[in-house]
Amino acid sequence: MPSGFKDSSLPLYLLREQQRIEEIARAQGLDFFPTIFEILSYDRLNEIAAYGGFPTRYPHWRFGMEYERLSKSYEYGLSKIYEMVINTNPAIAYLLEGNSLTDQKLVMCHVYGHVDFFKNNYMFRSTDLDATGRMVSLEPPSGPYDPNRRWIDKMANHGSVVRRLIGRHGIEPIESFIDTCLSLENLIDPQSPFIVRKRSEPVEEDIPFDVTVPRLRAKDYMEEYINPAPYIEAEKKRILDERMARKVSFPEQPEQDILLFLIEHAPLEKWERAILTIIRDEAYYFAPQAQTKIMNEGWASYHHSKLMTEHVLDFSEIVDYADNNAGVMATNGRQLNPYKLGVELFRNIEERWDKGQFGRQWDACDDLAERRHWDLRLGLGKKRIFEVRKYYNDVTFLDEFLTEEFAMEHGLFTFEWSERRGSFEVMSREFRKVKQKLLSQLTNGGNPVVRVTHGNYENRGELFIEHQHTGIDLRLDYAERVLEALVRVWKRPVVLKTIISEEPVLLRYDGKVHGRHELSAA
């Protein structure tokens, strides 16, 4: 018997449903961690949701803020949380007490979709822990995959560290430092766990001055003409300078994981470093979820709909289910609903691979009628979507599978703020633009890419960070607050290079005043 049942606190009738659904889900090919369901009253559920699913997190006012928002919107009947599942092993999912049985079943089916995704999608590998509770680098699983994802414990440890610090230093300094760190929370590199960067050549203590400049091959008598001495000298100097520069530049390469850079290099008190590390660990824990929102919700919705309608539902429950499902899938004009977009894309992929609508021939075919009736009866759909859920994230998923037909069928458009009208207006239905906009919004989790390029700017110990401008300006008042937070951590002035209204500028904060320096085009 899976361990999920042994300690379950569910009432028997739900436990039976859970067992049944679990069997069906497994038969459908889902492969999930043991899953523990808990049934909670709405205030407990709101509490836990406010803590991001972890009842054990460190104390901080923003959880209280989230709680207030959740409980107010519940009390006013604006929304309620049906389900919550957290990425741990075993997975823990919460049910809302007092929901109808149909809803509970729906939630359970949905949850198994999520847990399968947590277990299998490669992005979540970065949330595996090693025996000491550190996040581990990713090894391909050998044998059955049963990683350590004891995040409840890890979060609890974070909580106790923070509480102990509060006990020692008082709540004010700790809380305000956490606020500072939260301003920097998104300065991470969500892809970094998956990249092996060749950071540097073997460490050279001294810069070797004997440089052999590569020469073009030449006969003796031609040597002076093909590799003229002044050129060789110049080249030698260039190489030396380059080595010198590399030696001096710190970090050697621009570093997107600014939090790590700060943890390693900022002059922090021990407790400050502890807090910053906690914030960074948690940011990396939540990053995969932000990066697979559409896929994850789509996958879970795909499966809840399949499981519910094909196996679990009883005839009398169909209407309730459909009503609820429609609510979840509803789109309103402005926001794309990740549930809807995700599930439709998975269905689209399944259909295309079932019918063989992919590959060179398909791409080459531009006869509309032929395309419409294209069916090679390959039946590869199911296999394909299971692969997709494993190896993609939102960006790659949309990049590869969002087709022009799909965008047209679902009426996707881009919108922009219209100054004239004072509201958002539909801009374009052109596929290329829609896709571009969508991808650019998802890239780097929707955060601007900011990297630290100098840790000793102008040899004054100042921190120089660069925003890689992609067409959209930073929000300036916030950027200034972030610079203030950075100064607090770095303890020296911080300079941000960005582009404002197409003008490259340096924003500098020295701890007292904000400065702004326009860089001339030259």
Added chain:
Amino acid sequence: MERIGRDRLRNVELGLELEERGPGERCRDEPRGEGRDVDRMAREELGDRFDDARSVQRTHLEVNGATFTVRGSLGAFRKTREPRVSFRLREVLKEGVQARGGPAHQHEHGEFPAELCHPSVLDVSIVAFNESSQPVHQTGPVWAERGQHNARPLPGGACSVALKGGSFHIGYASHGNQEKRRAGRSVTLKIDRDHSRFRDIVRGRIRKGLREYISHGELIGKQGKDLVSIPIPQIDVPRFTFGSKNQGGVGQGPGQPGDALGDGEESGQGQAGEGEGDHIIEVDLTLEELADILGQELELPAIEDKGKSRILSRKDRYTGIRRVGPESLKSFKRTYREALRRSIAAGTYDPKSPLIVPQADDKRFRSYRSEEERAANAVIIYMMDVSGSMGDEQKEIVRIESFWIDTWLRRQYDGIESRYIIHDAVAREVDRDTFFKTRESGGTMISSAYRLADEIITRDYPASEWNIYPFHFSDGDNWSTDDTRLCIDLLKNSLLPVSNMFAYGQVHSPYGSGQFIKDLRENLPSEPKLVLSEIQDREAIVGSIKEFLGKGH
């Protein structure tokens, strides 16, 4: 809240006595009763000395400097600021917990034996006693592991352990049934602490951002019966982020390029983790709270009453408890508590069958006291210039300012009356609505308003019994110097002598000369009751309120 520490400590003791139960037993069917209150009181009393309620501390426990590693430990003991008892959890756990009237249980890992688990048990708290059996520590509800990763309230029996020089007491609270639990929110949540912290910050925010909110007038309009809803921005953690308006996005649905999108504010079906981007939440504050915040922010002094109170009504209030009285006034709860106290003292109380029969001596009755109440005896007379030169912006300023003045004075006096006068060349009394909406053209004769105010006061508010606050707002452009002279006479001879304070606010207007305030300054230089203030724009409202109310007349 009013009772002092010692009293509460005794209650703690009593409460713990009451909380003693055998394992698995149902608790008294009064989840919100004494037991809960005691918990809460104890927490208030000892709050700064024990750690956060419900902390799960699974791996590290710091007890007086020593760090233990205990799996599934019982809760967080923080080093006390004034350690009065020293205990080491490990020792306790090893010694085992002697449940009174029950078997001894081993608590190697802080896990309670299965037979102690009971579905109705919600919280377990641990109390430490010192040598003289005074409770010195009480944790909030304690959590522990159940299952492998499953944080759950730790079920436990009521136990007490002998300890070197002190003891532990493990009590638990449970709920009788779901309804009661929900009704009373008898479970204190861990989030409550973060939540109240947030509320504090919000209040601080309001304090800090008060100027902004007042001047944007966001507080008015949503004025309910007694509540003002303040839309406050959710406290946003600033991050590097894109400016939202020039970003745009991708949507789904019908519409041609160039069509406007709906407001899109409605958040749709809220799911966990969604709903980002809605920035308005509402914090309900009562008008009293609002006034207090205002008072604190502006450091307004409490107003000195003229001391002319009239006895108008007599009211009976039930405030006390006595031993004799009619049956109809019997206090059920007190009576039973007395009975319980007596039976425990007499040793006849059996926790297995908690049957309590009150006797005549146990009976307690509610008692009343007659109180004399002062009737409302303050009046605010608002006067406003509505001549052509007072534009909408000027009126808005007056509206916002008078709202806050109203709020503050209402906080100071039990009941308060307001009268409204508008004037151009002639004055008339109007209702509140008209006062703020009317715009007339024509000349300005301020004396007309002052004369009407004087009439109203003479007729309705004899100065010997009323606190009178005339407020006059104008752009300072009076018709003639003759009229100004008349105004000054009226002020000097009629209005100022009867008023607690006469406030004149001059709103800056592009059309007005702003002469009037200068004339007042010149002609009535040393008049303490006359308060003058110039209001340049919305931002200046706060300063002006402070000028008006900062004197405490």
